[in-house]
Amino acid sequence: MPETAATIPRVPIRVTVNGAEQALEIEPRLLLVDLLREVLNLTGTHVGCDTSYCGACTVLLNGAAVKSCTVLAVHANGGEVLTVEGLARNGELHPVQKAFAECQGLQCGYCTPGFLLATLQLLRGNPSPDEAAVRKGLAGNTCRCTGYQNIFKAVEAAARAMR
């Protein structure tokens, strides 16, 4: 008899999402993005292309930007995930969020959560990136509205605010 969703045994995982530890039982085939959106109801992480191209689903896994549509949720076991919902603290937007808002580094906003997290990883590793480093750091994120110029300005502004 072929295995179906009902017969695949679930596996226990422990994962800290935006600072809160979660103990969950999941199907081993579950993708990280589906864990976030469908299980934990954190719908700020968007699915764009679902083929590992566009980067809209970017989150930080143990501090590293990953495309959560191409990572199995079990790979987050024992780890920490940061999504767009975890950026603001006590009602105060994160400096990267503020910079994107102030520089109008978005139009429709669909790709923005992924850009915010990719920017955060970039600036944590390189507080003063030059233009080439910004382009390289955000090369895995696609925006179909802005033409990127305001996004680059936002990254620059965020870098200044975070230094």
Next chain:
Amino acid sequence: MLAALGDEARPLAGGQSLVPLMKLRLAAPAHLVDLNFVPGLASIARENGTLRFGALARHADIEASSLVQQVPILHDCAAGIADVQVRNRGTIGGSLAEADPSGDWAPVLLALETSVHVTGPQGERTIPLADFITDAYTTQLARAELIREISVQVPPKSSGGAYLAFKRCAPVYATASAAVQLTLDASGTCAQARVFLGCVGLTAVRAADAEAALAGKDIGTKTIEAAAEAARAAAEPHSDMRGSAEYKKDLVAALVRRAVEVAARRARGERVELSHVYA
């Protein structure tokens, strides 16, 4: 475990190729054996004259490794694979085991002296990389065998290399790529040359005539042009959505020209930053 699960099981490394293939239903293994929790498989170390990469060493860790800075062609490769998100997950062992004709590591590692250390139910064996990849998506790996480690001989001081790809954008495979490693003798003449091309054949293509055009010569404009033309002739591209066969041959010539220039400067001790060309 792989042996017990049989033909329907696939090992899973970084998942940056296998997971998308499964989502497209182009791969539908009944079982995945996850290597990510196997301890000690992701190390990067140097022992005497050999760099040793655990199969699960991720592209981003290789990019950041100070050991790799000494072999610039390896850094060119690791830093240029896809985008930061993919480099954070994808692994060198997974890339070689997949043997995608558009993969970045094969042409680069073939331009160096590279061995693949394989482990399985029958024990360990070591395979030169040139023999390991036998065809598109095909390697010498037997059922239930895994890559454990990839070892690369550090080239001498008088050697320099460069890897350059042309890509429509970061997340996609390159349209064409060129890996060049040159070793100069005491007088600055090219003693040995290796030239491999990516994306223009079923496996990485060795441009032997381009190597012959460089060996024994001073690396000047005429030599570089001869090597570029020989590489153009060696490429066997197909026309596809990335470009026509003729266009790709032109691209190969241009990439080899630039890669030879940078490799020669690096062989002379110059520090040269190099990044891929994006459309």
